[in-house]
Structure formats: C-alpha cells, structure tokens
Amino acid sequence: MRLPKVVEDLTNSFEKLPGIGHRSAQRLAFYLLRVPQRDLDMFATSVSNLKKMTKICTICHNLTDQEQCSICADSTRDQSQVCVVESFQDVIAIEKSGSYKGVYHVLHGSISPLNNVGPDELYIDTLVKRVNRGGIDEVVLATNTSLEGEATALYIQQALSGTKVKISRIGRGLPTGVEIEYADDQTLVHAFGTRRVL
Numbered sequence: 001m002r003l004p005k006v007v008e009d010l011t012n013s014f015e016k017l018p019g020i021g022h023r024s025a026q027r028l029a030f031y032l033l034r035v036p037q038r039d040l041d042m043f044a045t046s047v048s049n050l051k052k053m054t055k056i057c058t059i060c061h062n063l064t065d066q067e068q069c070s071i072c073a074d075s076t077r078d079q080s081q082v083c084v085v086e087s088f089q090d091v092i093a094i095e096k097s098g099s100y101k102g103v104y105h106v107l108h109g110s111i112s113p114l115n116n117v118g119p120d121e122l123y124i125d126t127l128v129k130r131v132n133r134g135g136i137d138e139v140v141l142a143t144n145t146s147l148e149g150e151a152t153a154l155y156i157q158q159a160l161s162g163t164k165v166k167i168s169r170i171g172r173g174l175p176t177g178v179e180i181e182y183a184d185d186q187t188l189v190h191a192f193g194t195r196r197v198l
Helices: 005-015 022-034 037-049 088-097 124-133 147-159 185-193
Strands: 078-085 102-106 138-141 166-169
Touching (some): 078 124, 138 147
16 A cells, blocks of 8 residues: 555654664654644644754853853853763763763764764864863763773873863763673773772
8 A cells, every 4th residue: 555655755754763663653654643733733843943943052062042051051060070971962861860060061972983083073172172261170071981982081181181170080880780790891890990998
C-alpha cells in the first residue's frame, strides 16, 4: 500500500533524527495524524522556531535565548570557577546534580582527528581569552573520559599552562550501584587513581 506523499515525507524527516528507525518514524507520523490541529500547529511552530529563537551565550557558549545564559547572568554563581564541558547536555547533567556552583565554558565538541575536528573548531581560544582577562582562579576540566575527551582535556591543560590558574579534572571512578566485577579495566584504574582518604 502506498501512503500519501506528505506522510512519507514526514516519516523520512523523522528517520533523520538520531535513534529513530523507519518503523518508529512511521509511528510518530501516524500519531501526529491523530493529534488535534491546534496542537500540531503549536508543535510545528516550536520546531520552526527552534533555531530562530535560540542563541549561544556570548560568554560561555551555552544555549540561551538572551545575550547571556541564565548561569552567566546569575550573580550568586562563583564566577572565579569555570567548568569546561563538551556540550549543552553536559551542563544540564551537572546542574541537575546540584554539585557545582561555578560557571561553565561549553566547547561544542571534542578534538577528534578522525572526524576532522581540531582545536580550531572548538571554543578553546575563547576559554584562553577568558582566563587571560583575569578573575578566574580555577578551570575544572569535565570533558568525557573517551579518547577524544582526554585529548581535549590535555590540549586545554597545555594551552593554559602559561597562566596562574589552577587546573583540575573531575574525579572518575565506579558509578553508584555498579558491581566491581562488571567494571572495565580503565574505570578501575581511574577509581583507584582518584581514591580519597576517609
């Protein structure tokens, strides 16, 4: 059976999203056929405005709808401590934990030569400029523990080596609830390397 072209086009559009296969895309298209038109119009407007109405913070490169993100604009945050992350999602995860009260610097990726992403494609130069302007005492490197994330952290450490700023790396180890026998070698190495006295 041949579906109407508009349904096929929408299915193809959904298939381009990460983690969405053909069947899931088709289910989403059929679901939207059952939604009231006003809800569908609101959904379409939200999708249409997604890139038009969002900006990148002029200070930390986080996602915002203003010139500065809400974190950079918050005077109660510790402006002397900058946590360097790879993505907006990392900021959300750290904020959700409630464990950090400083500000951020979002790189928009990590160094990945295989994907043609070098330091110049990331916001590393603006981090160095922020540090050189003064007022920052500590840079916390919170890049992923992948090879790319580690390479990015090392590159940033070297780029900031001439400054007086303290450079730290977030602790790594066993996640809560994970049994030791199922942990990989690298995780155990980091867990023992970042152990603390009780």
